[in-house]
Amino acid sequence: MSGPDLMDRMEEQATILGAKIETGIEIIKIEPTATFFKIHTKSQEYRAKSIVISTGSTYRTLGIPGEAELIGSGIHYCATCDGAFYRDKEVIVIGGGNSALEEGMFLAGFCKKVTIIHRSETFSADEIYTEKLETFKNIEVLLNKKPKEFIANSEGNFDKLVYVDNETNKEEEVKADGVFTFIGLIPNTKAFEGFLNLSQSGHILTKDLNQTSVAGVFAAGDCRFGAIAQVAAATGEGVVASYGIKKYLNK
Template sequence: MNDILLYGADWCPDCRRAKAYLKENNVAYTFIDVDLDKEATARVEAINNGKRIIPTLIIKNKSYTNPDNVELASVLGINETGRVQLFGADWCPDCKRAKSFLRDHGINFEFIDVDKYDWATQKVEEINNGKRTIPTILIDDIPYTNPDNVKLTELLSINVEKEHKIFDTIIIGGGAAGLTTSIYAQRDRFDTLILEKSTIGGNAFLTEKIENYPGFQSISGPKLMEKMEEQAKTYGAVIKTGEEVIAIEKQDDIFSIKTKSTTFLGKSVVLSTGSTYRKLGIPNEEELIGSGIHFCATCDGAFYRDKDIIVIGGGNSALEEGIFLAGFCKSVKIVHRSENFSASETYVEKLDTIENISTYMNKNSLEFISDEKGLFKGLKVKDNDTNEASVIEADGVFIFIGLIPNTQSFKNIVNLDNRGFIQTTGLAETSVNGIFAAGDCREGAIAQVAAATGEGVLASYGIRNYLK
């Protein structure tokens, strides 16, 4: 478990101080008296280059030599409002969002990486009824599963002031399109604000490898998005994550952008909210999401190392992510409803070279099967030629069957087509003067990072014309 070792002695004032601080904040620890344990003395000397400095603490396999209470608070997540422990992973977008929010508001938190500690993964599963849902945040040992910034503000009594500055443009969505719009707008000396409800990077951030972005033969999605974010900030863009927009109003040529926590003001708006993964809509899907059913190989693939998985879909995303998963999973079974893949030949040809990938073609997904404990067991399918039903067993499944635009919040603000995509004309202009759209949420958009950056450039020219 998350044991804390405190090497010290009863006569040591700083040891007494450290013990009292841990006790006051209900932090469990094991005290090892160096006067009674020669091996403990030797370990303290090894840690401190031959010096017998106490107290020396070991917290999650890292040593701290005579830390003061401020350092202990920072390492252990101790605050006036309680002790904060964040169970998550570096690749998790909502973990990144939560960590940024806590840091921005001066909240100490202890980050516990579920990829490094088996006990941490087990604790997350116990809290979430078998689901590996992160971030899971404990505040004084009370768990909260993926709390948004509004909930964290309430729980930690954070004072959030209303933003009074009027930005030249407010970009809703921090994917490739939104970041590119910001870069170009800032170069035109327009103050930009990016509001992102989760974390910067959008779907590209969740892509393990990108091989068709100009200038890079191969680059990871997170790395490419980090470069774009860094560039936007370098030019002066303000970026706020965890801000979900719930309303847009226009009065006297100024747009009021309301989020769950506050209100922002801007002279123009860009909608670049991207898209989310489409679900199958079959029995037991909702119940098993997060507990066997997933939509992001980069996010959740690590949970299935050396295990058997199913990938549903036949497009580029399905094959690309299936190939990625095959690199560390025991086996990958690709299920597709048609006789032929719709993916590009590059991906189809790769399948034949990978021994642990098998394909199940021309089969419709009927329902997900769970075991007696309610955990994922397999997928029931029907052969389209014979109508024969069978069950494909696995430890988990990843669904890649297309995208749905994130535009529900704008259906009464701008014109959408019958599929929910934002309709635009000219320089990314919507039906409302001063509101523009770019990226996967726009009608006719191509769901590729390179295309999204191009649309961001187009939107920036629309902003320039409108503001001037």
């Protein structure tokens, strides 16, 4: 089923089991007291004896013209989610790390052609990925190219990518049916800076049973350092955190 349908099913189940769900509320900060936590928002204050943070992450974007308008209309950030729409078609993959090459090779398994574009002269991916990449005949690599603009067709869908050759400084373009961007994820943890220990990338650091650096506060999903960024894994982490909560409250 689709991601939104799955979320609706999970929300329905949680509500049946007694959960109260409130949306559109921005967390400003969490304040610990001697007996509970105060969760400050723009509109009100919540109190809790324990907290699970599962704020997820946001795909890092290129920030170039045409990108925001074409998300979902030819521009994507998850090959396993949306790659099936491009069977026997041509796609572009932007990025040079492990994720970009892994997803590019995944797409090459059923796409007619995959063009990988990276802004540097060499890939930052591990050698095992770069060596495997050479075995694919339907993958073209364009290194040292900087994406400049996404162009739409008359129907409002992605048509081509304009990029700049860093060596010649000339603009060039490549046409394709779709684009997949893999340049990293930004964890949604800004509200917890100074309250929890975070990694250099901003992910929440956890230990046994997904407990954070603050006793009684747990983390699960893509906001947690070391997360796999798949819904099945995130769900499992939520289960682990629930056991951590039970152990904490029993004390």
